[in-house]
Amino acid sequence: MxxxxxxxxxxxxxxxxxxxxxxxxxxxxxxxxxxxxxxxxxxxxxxxxxxxxxxxxxxxxxxxxxxxxxxxKKQRTVEIKEVRLSPNIDTNDLNTKMNNAKKFISKGNKVKVTLRFRGREMAHVQQSKHILDDFAKMLEDVAVVEKAAKLEGRNMSMVLTERR
CATH class of the missing domain: 3.10.20.80 (Translation initiation factor 3 (IF-3), N-terminal domain)
Structure with a gap:
């Protein structure tokens, strides 16, 4: 006034x-x-x-x-980038996805790693959880798990953020 x-x-x-x-x-x-x-x-x-x-x-x-x-100007938005995996992913494909995730994390974004199950793959959900665990373990030098792996419908996902 x-x-x-x-x-x-x-x-x-x-x-x-x-x-x-x-x-x-x-x-x-x-x-x-x-x-x-x-x-x-x-x-x-x-x-x-x-x-x-x-x-x-x-x-x-x-x-x-x-x-x-x-x-x-000083405000920065954090985007969530998604990396999709499947239970029968090969090591080289996994390494490529890991490099993409590293790139996203180094830019300051969060990464949602999603493991998609299709058809009969739903019968082997527990055996496939190790893929997400290995993914997190290989990125532990640059990232930390913000949200642990959780099954939601036909997808199992976890969220990784930059290590402070």
């Missing part, structure tokens, strides 16, 4: 250079802001009494958007 939008009886006023001017009526604060040819901006509406500051509103808004943009 700025200038005439402030309807409170009393406000705590902060001057242009950050010094406390004390508690006064909103009209007096508005007069002081007009004398300084600046805006009266409510910066802490939840406080008792609300805190207002005499500043250039355009400049204040610009600074806020700049801070938000800066915070957004």
């Amino acid at each position: 700025i200038n005439e939008q402030i309807r409170d009886r009393e406000v705590r006023l902060i001057g242009t250079d950050g010094e406390q001017l004390g508690i006064m009526s909103a009209r007096e604060a508005m007069k002081l802001a007009q004398e300084a040819e600046l805006d009266l901006v409510k910066i802490a509406p939840g406080a008792k009494p609300p805190v207002c500051k005499i500043i250039d509103y355009g400049k204040y808004k610009y600074e806020q958007t700049r801070k938000e943009k800066e915070a957004k």
Whole structure:
């Protein structure tokens, strides 16, 4: 809220250079802001009494958007990449999938390793669990298991993340 939008009886006023001017009526604060040819901006509406500051509103808004943009730049989204395996995978294929997973993890992403069972392969679920265990063991120098292997329908999956 700025200038005439402030309807409170009393406000705590902060001057242009950050010094406390004390508690006064909103009209007096508005007069002081007009004398300084600046805006009266409510910066802490939840406080008792609300805190207002005499500043250039355009400049204040610009600074806020700049801070938000800066915070957004530093923010990083973590994607979940998926590596699909089958119970009768060969060693060379497994190594290729492992290299892909290493690449994903080194870029800072999480990797979901899924073991898909089709048809009669469902009868040998427990014997195939070792594939996921071996996969995790071979990547233990770069990754740690975030979510252990779990059977969900016809898929067994686990999640790996970067080792800190």
